[in-house]
Amino acid sequence: MIVWVVRRVAASIAIVWAVVTLTFFVIHAARGSPFLPESSQSVDPETIVRITNQFGLDRPLWVQYVLYLRNLATGNLGESFALRRPVADALADAIPNTFVLALAALLIDFAVGLALGIYQAVRERSVGDIVLGNIALFVNSMPTFWLGLVLLLVFAQRLHAFPVGGISDPVLCPRLDSAACLGDFVWHLTLPALTLGLVGAAGTARFQRAAMLEVIRQEYVRTARAKGLQERRVLLVHALRNALLPFITLVGLAFPFLLTGAVLVETVYAWPGMGQLAVRAILQRDYYVVTGAALVTSTMVVLGNLIADLLYAVADPRIRVRGAGA
């Protein structure tokens, strides 16, 4: 087991390194530079000299790459040209925002998705199953950012029930220091989280319905019924426990989905997270913010897969035994 974990972690680090390397070279190959006239107003000459020396911007690209890796090894992610602050700081501000958004979306996704999927499986081929199935298929087919725009139009602009964007009220609540401001934050979080969560929930429901149906037909479920257990107990204990196994794959897959969705949803709701930071940095050729974002997102994806594999081992003893033997 330990050997397996060590090997997986080593492979994960190699993957992240490869992603960062690719991103580094591609974004440097892109036309334009952070110092072109149109953006140079935001960078003072002193900073340019300092960064040029620190990262060897006047040297060949491969030298810059080696320098970047050396800086990375000491925990220095470089400096943002446009934001005039260390990349690590910019990321440290953005990551919690994306994380909270993704977590809230994940909760909605799994809670709604699981409940719907189980309900549909239990009432297979009833009117409710068919109607919900079609609604789920439709919602799952929507572009997330478009659903975001529609929710924004209906709930923020027409009904004024939610704010049109941002993470908190900039005047009343510049930082999270009171219960009222926490409420304000949740109020701002609702629409973006619903947008991401509902599209995901529709997919989860479809997946969970299929998994549950497969399990319900198994003999041990029949056995459980035959020995006179309550239907609720049969479904929620005997069937669901086994139907959750494929669900774990979804946990791993949810990470890239949420990160991808977050890029667009954050743009729609002006949510100051990783996605918005990355999109802006790519457009402005803010090299080290882009590579930093690549580092963080690929680490999250790889971690998600690792966690899913570990959860598998915990949930399914057969895998644990095989993993220990290997």
Place this chain on the structure above:
Amino acid sequence: MNIWNWVALSGAAVLALIVVGAVRRRAGASASGRRFFRHPTAAPGLFVLTFFVMVALAAPLVAPFQPYEQIDVDHLQNHAPSTRYILGTDPLSRDVWSRLAHGARISLGIGALAMFVAVTIGAAVGATAGYFRRWVDTALMRLVDVGLAMPRIFALLVVVALWDRIAVPVLVLVIGLTGWFATSRLVRAEVLSLREREYVAAARALGARPSRVIVRHVLPNAAAPIIVSAALGIGNVMLLEAGLSFLGMGVPSPAPSWGNMIADGWSKMAVAPWSATFPGLAISLVVMALNAVGDALRDALDPRKEAV
């Protein structure tokens, strides 16, 4: 919309119905065809797809205006849907329906072609890895691990930044080139089991070269999962193209794609919701139809999963 546009549009709908009917009759002859149409959403899904393909093909006939035409910049911005402009006009006074019809060509075309690129590469890489195993397999699959570790939209944004104004064929290639990773894993898994079959051993014993064995004997038997993943993948590509165009990094502006139509209409969402709402509905409908057809295809081509 004038009378001829309506005639053309109804013609497209009737033709789509006829096509679906004909396919259904044909499909009735085989077990997998019957399984396909037993899926309740298969026929409606197929109809929606055929209908939009017809609209795309007949765009000049069903659209009353040119997609770029700014009908009256002074008085016809954000005109609400009416009999003349059935889906309204956008902030630049262009007819939304005309752009939607012409945009179908670009959006559906990108979806289908990019998926074709992705599936071709994915099948080739997956088959090579699965057939030769050893270091070839290791090298290719590590590459796939790297590709899958980058959220796709992020990878695409970085790559698209290489061009100032990306041409649509290049966009198709770029989307295809970043989309084959999952398919290759799927094909590899399939090939790993197929290569041990006796007919493969027989072909090899007869002296067939590996390329022939893969193309003639292995891949045709792995076709079912490839087709299903392609059908489901087209929808994914369309969503991706929409997202990219929405961020202003996909199809460049005057050309209509459903994604950049949403982007164009977004700023006036409060006063003229139609110009961003209808293209989004069109994407949702087509992707839904693709998902429905993909699900039905899975049931039809993979009888093992029929029970579900």
